[in-house]
Amino acid sequence: MSGTAAPETEPQASIDSQNTAQQSKSMKLSGKYRLATAFTFFSMFFGAGNLIFPPLMGAQAQSAALPATIGFIVSAVGLPILGVLAVASAGGFEHLASRVSPKFATILAFVIIMAIGPCFAIPRTATTSYEMAITPFIGENNRLALLIYSVVFFTLSFLLSQHPEQLSKSLGRIMGPLLLVLIVVMFVACVFVNHGPLGKPVGDYSQGSLITGFINGYQTMDLLAALYFGIVISANVSNFGVTETNANRRETGIAGTGAGILLILIYAALSFIGAVSGSIKPANSKTDTGATVLTNLTTTAFGSIGTAFVGLIFVLACFNVCTGLISTCATYFEEHFTTVFDHPVSYREWSMVFSVFSFIVSNAGLSAIITVSLPVLGALYPISIVLILLSLVQKSFSSKFPKVYFWTVLLVSVFSIFDCLVKLLDVFGLSLASISNALESLPLYGAQLTWLIPAVIGIIIGILDSLIRRK
The missing domain is CATH 1.20.1740.10 (Amino acid/polyamine transporter I)
Incomplete structure (x- = not known):
């Protein structure tokens, strides 16, 4: 009898599973x-x-x-x-x-x-x-x-x-x-x-x-x-x-x-x-x-x-x-x-x-927590922003030029890490004068938006790299 019961219960279980899945798909809060x-x-x-x-x-x-x-x-x-x-x-x-x-x-x-x-x-x-x-x-x-x-x-x-x-x-x-x-x-x-x-x-x-x-x-x-x-x-x-x-x-x-x-x-x-x-x-x-x-x-x-x-x-x-x-x-x-x-x-x-x-x-x-956190946030935010923006245009743009992710995030990360390092050293009374002066001479540095420049450069390089690899 066990041999005849299995064919009857398995299809029923499958149907119940499908019904449950269908109900779950249509569910909303x-x-x-x-x-x-x-x-x-x-x-x-x-x-x-x-x-x-x-x-x-x-x-x-x-x-x-x-x-x-x-x-x-x-x-x-x-x-x-x-x-x-x-x-x-x-x-x-x-x-x-x-x-x-x-x-x-x-x-x-x-x-x-x-x-x-x-x-x-x-x-x-x-x-x-x-x-x-x-x-x-x-x-x-x-x-x-x-x-x-x-x-x-x-x-x-x-x-x-x-x-x-x-x-x-x-x-x-x-x-x-x-x-x-x-x-x-x-x-x-x-x-x-x-x-x-x-x-x-x-x-x-x-x-x-x-x-x-x-x-x-x-x-x-x-x-x-x-x-x-x-x-x-x-x-x-x-x-x-x-x-x-x-x-x-x-x-x-x-x-x-x-x-x-x-x-x-x-x-x-x-x-x-x-x-x-x-x-x-x-x-x-x-x-x-x-x-x-x-x-x-x-x-x-x-x-x-x-x-x-x-x-x-x-x-x-x-x-x-x-x-x-x-x-x-x-x-x-x-x-x-x-x-x-x-x-x-x-x-x-x-x-x-x-x-x-x-x-x-x-x-x-x-005071110590906030002082140390600000440079780190200044580095993490630009990286996160470019990731999110590229993701939002994934279907229309980023998927067609997939290397824009790598190059844009790479260049923004390099800039952000150096900027974070300079500011953290300044918190502890140290300095990297040459790097600090170079960063401060960049456009939009006073507005803390200089990362937009490496982001744009990264997008351009990413497009070119994707086209070359495609060929």
């Missing part, structure tokens, strides 16, 4: 779950830098706040969303970067993960929220307080990150909306507070506010994060039942677009808040930060409770991003480094490693 994933994406993006830089920009740009905000939104929102779409269409960041070479993809992926993870971004979340929420009440340079705060901060974030596929239940449904409510309250207060007319732009915004806003958008690190946040969002989409590859990618892209719309609205509001704050108390372009700008406004609007209010917003925003980053980094390392010295390492162990390492780095201080 409901409006409720799309909103939840969009809020999750937004919560993972929106951290300390996203709160600090737009208000400072508005306070310094003043009457030129509109073009500055447009430039900021292009680099802090437009580029990350394009990154999400490019990575989704390529089937993952490493597939995208492999168009240059597999070894390059591995190296760049590792460097980006470390930058948006334990080396810079994760430690910055704890230190920034501490300085905004705790320092105003107990004073500066209290190492013991920072130690205790960071232990609690990273312990809670570690526990929440243990279920990355369910982040939508915490970040998307609770933390993200709560953060938005707090920002809206601050914006409404700003609308009704008495203030004078907006003044003239100061600092870097006195000339070229659009470009200055664009460059300052780098400091959010959202483009680099977008290249890997899709991993976690994709897991959440799968957890909601959309497991078919193309449908999952489509829903991930929709979530990214929704998060982008939220970010645009919030950045515009924060820029306006900064402009109003700057009209009440002019910002010092050399000493003030976005945190100072926000505190000035909330103190005027709410009195002494304003400082605590801003601190709460920072803690929520930083905690959201920290949890998302730990989940992203641990997921990446679990997939790529399953064993270390012949010892299997699980997601839980990797997330613990990143939490502990970030805890150690965070206690070095916020």
